[in-house]
Amino acid sequence: MKELEARIKRDGRVLGEDVLKVDSFLNHQVDPVLMHKMGQEFYEYFQDKPITKVLTVESSGIAPAVMTGLAFEVPVVFARKHKSITMNNDMYVADVYSFTKKTTNKISISKNFLSKEDHVLIIDDFLANGQAVSGLTNIIQQADATLEGIGIVIEKTFQKGRQLIDHQNIPILSLARIKAFKNGQVVFEEE
Amino acid sequence: MKELEARIKRDGRVLGEDVLKVDSFLNHQVDPVLMHKMGQEFYEYFQDKPITKVLTVESSGIAPAVMTGLAFEVPVVFARKHKSITMNNDMYVADVYSFTKKTTNKISISKNFLSKEDHVLIIDDFLANGQAVSGLTNIIQQADATLEGIGIVIEKTFQKGRQLIDHQNIPILSLARIKAFKNGQVVFEEE
Known part of the structure; x- marks a missing residue:
């Protein structure tokens, strides 16, 4: 998505070797008009799938997810993050390890909504x-639901995320794909 | 907002004396189409104000705030919640006491965005x-910014929130105003 790449070039800040800060339009301050366009991009790509629900994780996923849900006219569920959580029968729970913080958090979704x-x-x-x-x-597996696709705003292709997913044969759309940071600048994959 | 009141009546669950759970369309699962309409209601009410920014708190505020920002075509900033935070010169920080959890959290906003x-x-x-x-x-006072208005999805008029704000002469729009819970049912203020 050219407009997103231009925005990353203009407003993103590269910190150290592998961190990109985009808190001026995505993570802390949010540009709703850009989010709305991203929702429409995801809709165009996945519109042939029988999507009934959009799933994300709080907090930074909520804005793009809600705009995608608006395009599909389906509910959006955001998983809650917890440092610790008392297991109970009302919730699906999974671990999420943070490489930057070197801690494991739990995410949870109420069984009522999946x-x-x-x-x-x-x-x-x-x-x-x-x-x-x-x-x-x-969590989708726990619920026995069907994963139809994955939409990502910014992918860092030099990290191992896509490898983890690719073998599952799930369609993925990343709106911006970064292959490297070079002298503090972002280098995108060719389209 | 009649559609919101109807939705609260249909899907809200009253717990105990003063808790309303609306996690099927607002707090955990989100109805983006309803959020979009709410954003437009806020826009219609506050459109004469020279709004440059929408401010909210993660996570439940993000969906209605982003839809309001979309209507105004202005950025949305969501304050981060922290159990504790190291004070620094880059952030505005304020305390938020939770009556339900009986704990004080900090909220923060980067000085870059206000x-x-x-x-x-x-x-x-x-x-x-x-x-x-x-x-x-x-936080708005710390930033020396101008507060033009407050838009609330659900107000519980029997609690003291509005009293805290009213003396400041700030326009408030609440899309649903609940005056009581009676036998597990929601009673709205007359319009």
């Missing part, structure tokens, strides 16, 4: 090491 | 005891 009838589109802000998407995929 | 030029519309999912709105108001 069932085996659901055809799910996962939307998330980043695909890097693939831990959040793996946690969501795990 | 300044004295900003005219702010606060959007939040609930107005009950007014602690989240007070925290955001405090």
